[in-house]
Amino acid sequence: MSGRPRVVVLTGAGISAESGVATFRDAGGLWEGHRVEDVATPEAFEADPETVQRFYDARRRAVASVMPNPAHAGLAALERELGDELLVVTQNVDDLHERAGSTRVLHMHGELGRARCLACEARPDAPGDLLPGPPCPVCGSAALRPDVVWFGEMPYGLDEIDDALAGCETFVAIGTSGAVHPAAGFVLTAAAVGAATLELNLAESEITPFFGETRLGPASRLVPEWVDEVLGR
Numbered sequence: 661m662s663g664r665p666r667v668v669v670l671t672g673a674g675i676s677a678e679s680g681v682a683t684f685r686d687a688g689g690l691w692e693g694h695r696v697e698d699v700a701t702p703e704a705f706e707a708d709p710e711t712v713q714r715f716y717d718a719r720r721r722a723v724a725s726v727m728p729n730p731a732h733a734g735l736a737a738l739e740r741e742l743g744d745e746l747l748v749v750t751q752n753v754d755d756l757h758e759r760a761g762s763t764r765v766l767h768m769h770g771e772l773g774r775a776r777c778l779a780c781e782a783r784p785d786a787p788g789d790l791l792p793g794p795p796c797p798v799c800g801s802a803a804l805r806p807d808v809v810w811f812g813e814m815p816y817g818l819d820e821i822d823d824a825l826a827g828c829e830t831f832v833a834i835g836t837s838g839a840v841h842p843a844a845g846f847v848l849t850a851a852a853v854g855a856a857t858l859e860l861n862l863a864e865s866e867i868t869p870f871f872g873e874t875r876l877g878p879a880s881r882l883v884p885e886w887v888d889e890v891l892g893r
Contacts, residue, residue: 699715776806
């Protein structure tokens, strides 16, 4: 990505939940019926790769069956006006931002639609289901795993995100719980350089006190309203 953004938007599970994408954990601490430790750690993949592959294959198919909502569309419309001055950083592994028309999207937790080769470290598009082990299109090895950042792994693009936050004028968090680091600290980084900070969320989060302004409600309503404000509509 080129250009230094003046508006950085962080999106979390809440924006995709309105499209029908299951949020990360339910009240019982389970992720679609699975313990996080069983499907979202490198150790789980090493111990039982078939269960992990089956879980992400199912999630990939589920995401393909839903559509972007007005919040995704609003951010795509904002990008059409701001271009390189906007960067969307998402914690989500779905492709709803892209399907709505956004192109400047950094997936810090990876993407369901991509695979990662454990042999050559290539990150190709996922060739459909990863079970029962299609070959890597780059090196031919049958060592593909989901290109999803698991607990204990380093998120993608942190240097680029830090650089964007250090130079932005506005930071907006949409549909985030504020419970997952390092994303939970982005508002503090932005505020430290004098950026205006805004939270758009269904309910107050763990980091609400750190924002200059918080608006509560569904993202599908709040985001288009905010975009209209930015564009002077």
